Amino acid sequence: MAHLSEPALLHRSPAFQALKTYLIELTGLGYYHDKDGTLALHVQRHLTRLNISNLAQYLDLIRSPEGQEDLDYLLDDIAIGETYFFRNTAQFDALQYDILPERIANARNRGTLKIWSAGCASGAEPYSISILLSRMSPALKAIDILGTDICGRRLKRARSAVFSEWELRGLPDELRRDCFTRQGKLWNLNAQFVRGVTFRQQNLMDILTGPAEDAGGQFDIILCRNVLIYFDMDLMRRILARLRDLLVDGGWLLVGHSEPFLEIAHFLTPVSVSGTTAYRRCDGADGETLSTFTPPLVWTAPPVNFPGVPSAPPPPPAMLPNFPETPGFSVGANNAPVNYEIPPPPEPAVDPRTQVKGRDALDEVHKLADAGDWRKAMDSCTAYIADNQLDPAGHFLLALILEHQGQGAAAFEALKRVVYLDRGHALAHFHLGRMHAMTGDAKQAKRSFSNARDLVSRMPLGTPLAGGDGLVNDELGTLVHQHLARLEG
Ligand SMILES: C[S@@+](CC[C@H](N)C(=O)[O-])C[C@H]1O[C@@H](n2cnc3c(N)ncnc32)[C@H](O)[C@@H]1O
Known part of the structure; x- marks a missing residue:
């Protein structure tokens, strides 16, 4: 069936809709509802790699136990895995100055500090937490940092703790020098930061069912950043409700700066912390130790990416060049x-x-x-x-x-x-x-x-x-x- 070698034709094949439905139901990536062309391009690559010309046969393969590795190859392509160390510095400031000190103190009474990076991709996010914690509290040993992702290939890279220059972009020289060992074009994360971080393949869809223990118990902090944006709103809400259950009372959720903050505020309390907004489970005594955040009525959206908003805004800029009115405006x-x-x-x-x-x-x-x-x-x-x-x-x-x-x-x-x-x-x-x-x-x-x-x-x-x-x-x-x-x- 030579016609399937053309991605443009591929998504007109009757089996394509079945494949798409299967993938969206499996992963939650509703993002692909209206992206047939993009999905077809990804699928085409795998058909060529496997020398399969029949789409129904490919679907049968990735649904079968024998085809799990091939499914994983496809997931590596279709689930966007962009990540880098200390992504969104404002959130790491908030962790350092507002969230972790209190959680560390709490963990000293309770036992272990548990942190979950859900949708961790190749691991830069949980390892950034590990670096931060080892600098803040080197004596603290009872730390459990879990990284999970649907994509096993990405987790394999995470476990290897070897990163590209691109994944370290923006990292200050001092951190590179102290935390990594250079190997040609790659950077090996030093062993002390790898210890204490475990990785597990997990589909976030599975947390919707099953007991909390299956999801790893309850956490002090969950980072689920730049993952939910690919899901449909209804699924996002169901996952948020579950993430809330998987936080201890007083625990925190951090999401990407692009996630719909008003939706999240239905489940958790938004709190204004060092220049960003974090979300807190506030059931009882542990909650409300920090000032809560009131969603803005007009204009003053929460910070996009900068920490440390001062209490009084500075005056407007003294002088700005005059620009002509934009054509069309x-x-x-x-x-x-x-x-x-x-x-x-x-x-x-x-x-x-x-x-x-x-x-x-x-x-x-x-x-x-x-x-x-x-x-x-x-x-x-x-x-x-x-x-x-x-x-x-x-x-x-x-x-x-x-x-x-x-x-x-x-x-x-x-x-x-x-x-x-x-x-x-x-x-x-x-x-x-x-x-x-x-x-x-x-x-x-x-x-x-x-x-x-x-x-x-x-x-x-x-x-x-x-x-x-x-x-x-x-x-x-x-x-x-x-x-x-x-x-x-
Ligand atoms: C854009 S990356 C975000 C990585 C990291 N959290 C960050 O912000 O830098 C999104 C990750 O979510 C994962 N993902 C997508 N759907 C998932 C699902 N249903 N279950 C678990 N992980 C999923 C992808 O495999 C990908 O690695």
Whole structure:
């Protein structure tokens, strides 16, 4: 059946829908409901590898006990496994300064400190916790860090504790030097950080049934980051309810910065901690030791990625360059932006790439924001923009900083400048959509989200996004999909 060698034809085969349904039911990856083309490309690779031309035969194989290794190969492809050490530094700050000190003290009375990284991929996440704990409390021995994932091949890599340069991106030299041993292009995690971390193959779908012991008992902290975004909302809710049961009273859940925080707040108490939001099980005496977080009514969304929001916002930037109104953008009554689509590419007088000066200065802005020095971050970012007016990266960073300060309208304007300068900036369209949705403008929100969706769907899978701190196009695509689904009710 030579026709199956074409992925474009593959997903028209009657067996394709059966395969897709099987995979979504097995894994929960509802993400694939409307991604036949992407799934067909993955499946095609495996048909070629196995020299199988019949899709029904392939489905029978991966459903059979003998085909579990082949299923695992496919899972390695279809379940996005992007991860790296200390991903989302704000959350690691929150662990270090707010969450772990209290949990460690509690564990001293109770016995073992139990932490679960659910959907750990190749292990950077549980190992980051191991590094953090060994630095915070070297004498603490009663630690149990569990990493689970549906994909056995990824777990094999995790157990080997060997990582690529890419998985260590952003890691300070000091941590590389102290925690890893270099081997050619690879990095071996030193044995003391590997000890105490165990890995187990586990499908999160299985925690919906079966006793808590099967899932590993109850935990002080669960990290389930960048996993639930690939699930349908209903499944996500059922898993969240179960994760809640699997936390001790006073235990914490950390999710990815793209996960729908209002949904999670139905199950656990959102708590504002070092520049991010974490979720806590607060049944009784243990709960409520930290101030709870009130979801914002307008604009002031929870921080995206920076720790240490100061108590009083700094004043607006002293001076920002004036930008022309973006073609396709206009401002309506109440200053509500109306009617914009992806504008035609601007014709800048100078090519931004030749004008960008001092990108190091932008890294410095990141560091200031990460350290919670918002006033200096804002000043430095404004200075950077004055020198590099046509670099969208500066305006994007400024938008994030402004939003963190509750300056939604100014943040919105900065985002408009980003899409004016780079109409392909998917994250800027996404944030514009989010802001429109927050102000109740569903029509414009849909437009912005659709722009973001169209842009990410044209990128190869796993493409890191400009300004995304490691977020890849597939992840944003899933998020956008959920926002659009919510807007469409
Ligand atoms: C994007 S990675 C996230 C890795 C890590 N948590 C992080 O944030 O860096 C998502 C992981 O979830 C896993 N996953 C997806 N569906 C799963 C399921 N049903 N059960 C367990 N793991 C799953 C994937 O295999 C993948 O390794």
